[in-house]
Amino acid sequence: MSDQDYPVELTAPDIEPYREGNTGVEFVTTYDSGAPGPHVMINAVTHGNEICGAIALDTLFKAGLRPERGKLSLGFVNHMAYARFDPADPGASRFVDEDFNRVWVEDRLDGPEDTAELRRARELRPIFDSVDLLLDIHSMGTYSKALMINNGLEKERAFVREVNFPAYIMCGPGHVVGKRLIEYTPFNDTANNKVALLVECGQHWAAATGTAALDTALHFLRAAETVSSAFIDAHLSEAARTPPKAVMWDVTDGITSATDDFRFVEPYIGMEVIAKAGTVIAHDGGAEIVTPYDDCLLMMPNHRPGANVRKLRLCRRSA
Ligand SMILES: [Zn+2]
Structure with a gap:
């Protein structure tokens, strides 16, 4: 399936009212409670085509969200790309010049x-x-279940267990070229207590993805002890009020296509668990790609064609 095959069920909100902000940096607003506590931040639209985060932040702004302790910042990261979002060609606005x-x-x-x-x-x-x-x-290119990504550091595992939403916690990098924001040195550093998490809320433009983005933001704020539980309870969706205990997985491998003839054996959407080691999951030119261990989870399969494309991450249940 290409981007054009996915219906755009979400509406990208107008974020122009948030351009001025109050930090001197466009599209970033910081509220200071005046009480001691951490500086907590939620980012939307790091990728301009992933509109669920903008929906969550727009909802939080309109609900009058304020921190009870510490500082809270809300930011629209790649607003330049987001401004180009077009429901008729929804995948085109991922970035302007390069992947943020x-x-x-x-x-x-x-x-x-x-x-x-x-x-x-x-x-x-x-x-x-x-x-x-x-x-x-x-958000993601397929109808995968939502998942939370971190680098796998102990400080992250401890905090993400407190967030406990969505139900899948994925730990480790999986061989990305360059560095994601959550891998930026001050976060990916065992010498401090900073934690950066990346949530993938579902398919980019599916209605449920907008709900998952807001629910995740609220569970994150609850774990950070930033806002009142009354605010959180008032805005969580019914299904996210008492989530089950999230399951933690370790990302063990990243698979990149060696040829432009890479084919999955099934139209995986992600989070399938393959029972037996050695099961063929894809062909890359003449080579077979097999699962390296039993109960291997397939994370974020990428069905875009081309050589040298990250196609998949493989994950093993964390002990
Ligand atoms: Zn993204």
């Missing part, structure tokens, strides 16, 4: 290169440098 979620490498941030995303990253960097707990809201 690959630029978080000091050499590039400090270097001479100039792209729309690097300029925006340099604007946002002092804010991220002051953030203690970050939730970066994303």
